[in-house]
Amino acid sequence: MRKPFMTGNWKMNKTVGEGAELVKALADMVWGVEDVTIAVCPPFTALQPIGQALRNTNIALGAQGMFWKTEGAYTGEVSPGMLKDVGCTYVILGHSERRGRFGVPDKDVTEELITVFGDNDATVNKKALFALDQGLKPIVCCGELLSERQAGNTDAVVVSQIKAALQGITAEQMADVTLAYEPVWAIGTGEVCEADEADRVCGVVRSTVVELYGDCVAQATIIQYGGSVKPDNIAGLIAKENIDGGLVGGASLKAADFAALVKAASSRA
Numbered sequence: 001m002r003k004p005f006m007t008g009n010w011k012m013n014k015t016v017g018e019g020a021e022l023v024k025a026l027a028d029m030v031w032g033v034e035d036v037t038i039a040v041c042p043p044f045t046a047l048q049p050i051g052q053a054l055r056n057t058n059i060a061l062g063a064q065g066m067f068w069k070t071e072g073a074y075t076g077e078v079s080p081g082m083l084k085d086v087g088c089t090y091v092i093l094g095h096s097e098r099r100g101r102f103g104v105p106d107k108d109v110t111e112e113l114i115t116v117f118g119d120n121d122a123t124v125n126k127k128a129l130f131a132l133d134q135g136l137k138p139i140v141c142c143g144e145l146l147s148e149r150q151a152g153n154t155d156a157v158v159v160s161q162i163k164a165a166l167q168g169i170t171a172e173q174m175a176d177v178t179l180a181y182e183p184v185w186a187i188g189t190g191e192v193c194e195a196d197e198a199d200r201v202c203g204v205v206r207s208t209v210v211e212l213y214g215d216c217v218a219q220a221t222i223i224q225y226g227g228s229v230k231p232d233n234i235a236g237l238i239a240k241e242n243i244d245g246g247l248v249g250g251a252s253l254k255a256a257d258f259a260a261l262v263k264a265a266s267s268r269a
């Protein structure tokens, strides 16, 4: 049995004070839930104090990104060691918003500017390998754009992103890897992927893990769905065979909403 995993991705939201308030309320609401892995991923600026606030709770800390070096002249980057130093267990890698692929197009982010977001299959792979090497657990994201879905390329996009991200990762290391299927068109748009289809694509992700590592590893791999997961659609999603939890943006910013998602995952466990 796979333990459900609910991760809150705060993105570029919450000051230290706001984040502390949120996790204090959340910790009270989810206290005692032991059959779900729970994590929150605040922005870098809030990691250290939120990590402190999460001590003696059942909520783990994660970061929203990292660089693939231990230290050095990499202005603006953060190393896995630094993340572990402030209490991180997890790190989100290859999120579509880090690849410059947005669910809600931003007119300020032109084709020319999109490179500032930097990530591609190669960097996601480097980061995943280095995270594991340094003892951080990566949550590796994949997902298709609306145009890719409309062209019938959903499965091909997802399979190629997963294969690229996992290159060189061993079967043993897969125990520390979470995969997240996040259709880009469903992120922050309020448009959730229908549960059957989300389950089907998560199944495609699992089949890819079978192909790479065999059935045993694939059956143990946690695969999250992400994209407008809310208290009113979680039940349908979490009931599905291949969906082991959620990577949640908007609904993780309110304690009551995120707690409701955790409890829905707990009732499936």
Ligand code: PGA
Pocket (backbone or CB within 6 Å): 009, 182, 186, 187, 188, 189, 190, 226, 227, 228, 229, 247, 248, 249, 250, 251
């Ligand atoms: P959303 O974001 O829940 O706000 O759609 C999900 C994500 O990007 O992880």
